[in-house]
Amino acid sequence: MISGCYRGLVNRFCERCGDGLVTRARWPNGLLGLVICFLLSIFPTQAQGGACLRIGAMAEKHSENVTRSTDGNDNKPPAAFYEVLHKALKKRKTKLENICPPSDIVARRVLEDYGAMFLANKKVMPPPVCIFTSDAQVTEFQERAGYTTELIGFDEVELQPEAMKELLKAREEAQKEDLDITPRDGAEAARRSYEDSLQLWDTRFRPALDYWVGQGRLTEAEVASLISLPLHNQIAEVLKLEKSGIYFSKDLSKSILYSIAAPGTSQHIAMLAFDVNEFDNPRVREILGKHGWFQTVLSDLPHFTFLGLKEKDLPKHGLKRAEVDGQTFWIPNVIPDDNPVNGQPR
């Protein structure tokens, strides 16, 4: 790390004090670095090292900010997800350790993939844990948070009241423009039970096992062992296999978490998610955004999350913009140094 910084520093500030410096570090730190490096050139080499290290760190940070600044609408870099999350949880009188224990790698992975909902406005209630482990626990939460039922299109769907209110407003607005916002795949588009999330997991997990056995990447014995694992360990093993390219999404090309939530973890369980049939219409996405609904799970195109926030404010709530297939996702801005489990395998 130190030698990497030093090497980067030498590259940026001592050996390339010309155009490269200004281009990469930008104003004003770049110019400052240029001037200081010029002055340093009259001092002994050792002194340059220490001073350059400090300037390097400064400009590297600035350079990173310039890159990240494109993430926000107001040209400010997005805030760090964990920083905002700590504050948000404190306001809700809880803390990260309570909802996602640091030792639980699966929970952290889930948090960083689906965690936008924890930053939702105070009119809704995010789940008290990253992973629910029983039907009873989910039922208790859903009753406490409350939900309303509405017929949208041909299906009855259920969401937390504020999320539903804004969804209906968005739908009304869409319909005025001869568009519509309807649930994808029936009632499962909104609230789901713990049991639903288990069943959906199996619709990806089981066929993928068959496929990878057919490909010779897994043996029958490995499959039997995976199936027999307690659920939490099974999820952990699946995520581990995916690191070696054995994917479990529906099309077997990406992580299962971009295809279906791990059991007990879905934003649908939190009743803050809605899968939209018309997701590929940019105007529909815009109208949903206006009402606090955003795409927050990378690559899950029809899936919208209710945050109840304005799009321009998302960066300061620890979310960064990511463009995939021409669509805008707002995902947790996890900065490695801010991640409490930095260094642990993910």
Ligand SMILES: [Zn+2]
């Ligand atoms: Zn969904």
